[in-house]
Amino acid sequence: MTAIDWAVLFAWLIFLVSYGLWRGRGSDTANQFLLAGKTMPWYAMGLSIMATQATAITFISTTAQGYSDGMRFVQFYFGLPIAMVILSATAVPIFHRAKVYTAYEYLEQRFDSKTRSLVTAIFLIERGLGAGVALAAPAIALSVILGWPFRLTAVVMGTLVILYTTTGGIKAVTWADVQQMAVITASLLLAAIIAVNMLPSDISFLDAVRIAGAAGKLNVVETQFNWNDRYNLWSGLIGASFLFLAYFGTDQSQVQRYLTGRSIGQSRLSLLFNAVAKVPMQFGILFIGAMVFVFFIFIRPPLTFHPRAEKQLESRAEYSQLQSRYNEAFERRQSAARAIKSGHDAASLAEFRSSQKQLDSVHADAVKLSGEPDTNYIFLSFVTRYLPRGVIGLVLGVIFTAAMSAISGEINSLATVTVIDIYRRLKPGATDRQTVFASRLGTVFWGAYAIAFSALFGQGFGTLIEAVNQVGSFFYGPMLGVFFIAFFVKRVGGTAVFVGAIAGELAIIAVSRTTHIAYLWYNVVGAVAVIAIATAIQRGAGFSPRGASAPQP
Amino acid sequence: MTDPHNIPDEPPPLLRTWPQVYVSILVYLAGVITLFYVFTKAFAP
Numbered sequence: 173m174t175a176i177d178w179a180v181l182f183a184w185l186i187f188l189v190s191y192g193l194w195r196g197r198g199s200d201t202a203n204q205f206l207l208a209g210k211t212m213p214w215y216a217m218g219l220s221i222m223a224t225q226a227t228a229i230t231f232i233s234t235t236a237q238g239y240s241d242g243m244r245f246v247q248f249y250f251g252l253p254i255a256m257v258i259l260s261a262t263a264v265p266i267f268h269r270a271k272v273y274t275a276y277e278y279l280e281q282r283f284d285s286k287t288r289s290l291v292t293a294i295f296l297i298e299r300g301l302g303a304g305v306a307l308a309a310p311a312i313a314l315s316v317i318l319g320w321p322f323r324l325t326a327v328v329m330g331t332l333v334i335l336y337t338t339t340g341g342i343k344a345v346t347w348a349d350v351q352q353m354a355v356i357t358a359s360l361l362l363a364a365i366i367a368v369n370m371l372p373s374d375i376s377f378l379d380a381v382r383i384a385g386a387a388g389k390l391n392v393v394e395t396q397f398n399w400n401d402r403y404n405l406w407s408g409l410i411g412a413s414f415l416f417l418a419y420f421g422t423d424q425s426q427v428q429r430y431l432t433g434r435s436i437g438q439s440r441l442s443l444l445f446n447a448v449a450k451v452p453m454q455f456g457i458l459f460i461g462a463m464v465f466v467f468f469i470f471i472r473p474p475l476t477f478h479p480r481a482e483k484q485l486e487s488r489a490e491y492s493q494l495q496s497r498y499n500e501a502f503e504r505r506q507s508a509a510r511a512i513k514s515g516h517d518a519a520s521l522a523e524f525r526s527s528q529k530q531l532d533s534v535h536a537d538a539v540k541l542s543g544e545p546d547t548n549y550i551f552l553s554f555v556t557r558y559l560p561r562g563v564i565g566l567v568l569g570v571i572f573t574a575a576m577s578a579i580s581g582e583i584n585s586l587a588t589v590t591v592i593d594i595y596r597r598l599k600p601g602a603t604d605r606q607t608v609f610a611s612r613l614g615t616v617f618w619g620a621y622a623i624a625f626s627a628l629f630g631q632g633f634g635t636l637i638e639a640v641n642q643v644g645s646f647f648y649g650p651m652l653g654v655f656f657i658a659f660f661v662k663r664v665g666g667t668a669v670f671v672g673a674i675a676g677e678l679a680i681i682a683v684s685r686t687t688h689i690a691y692l693w694y695n696v697v698g699a700v701a702v703i704a705i706a707t708a709i710q711r712g713a714g715f716s717p718r719g720a721s722a723p724q725p
Numbered sequence: 726m727t728d729p730h731n732i733p734d735e736p737p738p739l740l741r742t743w744p745q746v747y748v749s750i751l752v753y754l755a756g757v758i759t760l761f762y763v764f765t766k767a768f769a770p
Binding site for chain 1: 744
């Protein structure tokens with residue numbers, strides 16, 4: 173990184189934090205701090221919802237997925253527009269009219285305090301783990317690229333987030349996200365243009381797409397149904413719909429965003445904006461990964477993308493032999509790609525696949541020898557090696573703040589739930605001033621927790637990140653089942669739904685232990701189990717369906 | 726500031742009713758998936 177890059181990176185960080193602080197001023201009542209006074213326009217909420225999901229992992233991991241596995245991951249997002257339409261018609265008007273700060277507050281209105289407590293506990297466990305990972309995962313990658321100690325990177329990111337989230341609450345979080353999203357889009361477009369422009373002069377954009385297709389990277393839609401396949405059309409349309417229904421309909425980190433809307437219509441538009449924009453955006457990010465793959469067909473990639481591992485390898489006795497095998501495979505693959513560009517015959521395709529296999533094998537040996545997986549460094553390596561000066565600082569700065577954006581939303585929602593669903597129930601007579609103070613304290617607590625979690629457990633938990641992401645699917649299904657009953661099944665009461673939620677959780681554990689079905693289906697299993705079991709219990713035991721019936725959407 | 730206890734609903738800025746907006750989003754999704762399917766087939770190895 174040059175001085176210009178460092179200057180751009182710090183200028184962007186300072187701008188974003190200052191902007192968040194400025195926009196968050198005046199957040200000194202509970203309604204302002206937690207719901208932005210219900211004044212937010214649709215585009216701010218919509219971009220903020222999108223920014224919360226466009227985390228640093230999106231840049232680092234999704235592009236890597238496009239590079240190594242192709243574009244089939246986009247099918248995961250096919251369920252999102254369906255979920256957004258359903259939530260716009262149901263959850264948005266119900267939550268608005270219930271006049272709640274959190275989704276779980278509504279559960280006590282509809283059922284009883286134990287159901288609210290159960291779902292609150294599930295949220296705090298699930299989102300609390302998520303906040304730690306959201307900070308640790310990008311801090312690991314950025315610390316390697318920036319050359320900073322890992323713990324320092326996590327502390328800097330966490331402290332900056334705490335600073336503007338504690339001061340300005342949801343308003344600061346939302347407006348900072350709007351800026352963030354604009355720069356994310358611009359820097360992704362820039363990276364895509366540069367990747368294509370830096371291809372050899374005889375390789376056109378269409379050639380690059382054709383080569384990516386021949387390499388199997390443009391596998392966007394897979395229509396064949398397979399329970400065990402994580403990403404296909406059906407798991408996306410059905411399994412992911414349930415996941416997104418649960419995420420946007422029951423997870424306070426998302427519900428809180430659209431509760432800040434100045435009207436039901438504005439909140440609906442914020443979700444529908446995501447329904448339209450999210451799938452093309454993910455397509456674009458994965459396509460960048462596929463183009464980076466083509467780029468590295470013509471520009472020799474390093475033996476490993478992990479910068480520290482690459483240096484370690486250079487001092488190993490096996491290095492020159494690995495290099496020579498790698499160079500040979502690279503040359504073979506490049507020749508085959510040029511042949512595909514000219515004619516796309518079966519022989520050149522077979523040669524391409526064979527050389528790719530050889531290249532992958534040498535790469536796997538290098539990764540094994542270094543002991544450092546390099547998937548998360550593919551895009552970062554491309555950025556730091558090939559983007560122009562200044563742009564490197566901007567893209568790294570955006571990745572840095574993308575991580576901050578995700579964490580700010582998470583600790584803000586964790587603090588809100590802690591205050592509204594725990595503190596205010598323990599202290600019902602709390603004044604507005606005390607509530608705001610408790611919210612700020614809650615933000616500092618959850619921010620400090622995220623920093624401590626990542627500092628203590630962050631390094632060396634690559635597989636844990638995947639595990640924690642999948643843990644969401646263990647919890648979201650039952651939460652969705654509970655809210656489905658709350659909204660639509662008026663005769664089922666608190667005790668039946670409480671027992672149903674626990675049984676639904678056990679059903680998911682049983683399915684995960686006895687079958688190999690992809691984790692997206694856990695959301696369906698959990699939701700359906702809760703609905704079926706709670707309804708059966710209500711009918712069989714004849715509990716009184718205590719609580720108000722669901723408001724009409 | 727909007728009174729938080731008086732949350733108004735409003736018609737959509739495009740089309741006449743919200744259900745029409747929802748249907749158009751689902752038609753859009755079907756169009757995007759079809760386009761992606763054609764893209765996949767066009768560049769399949």
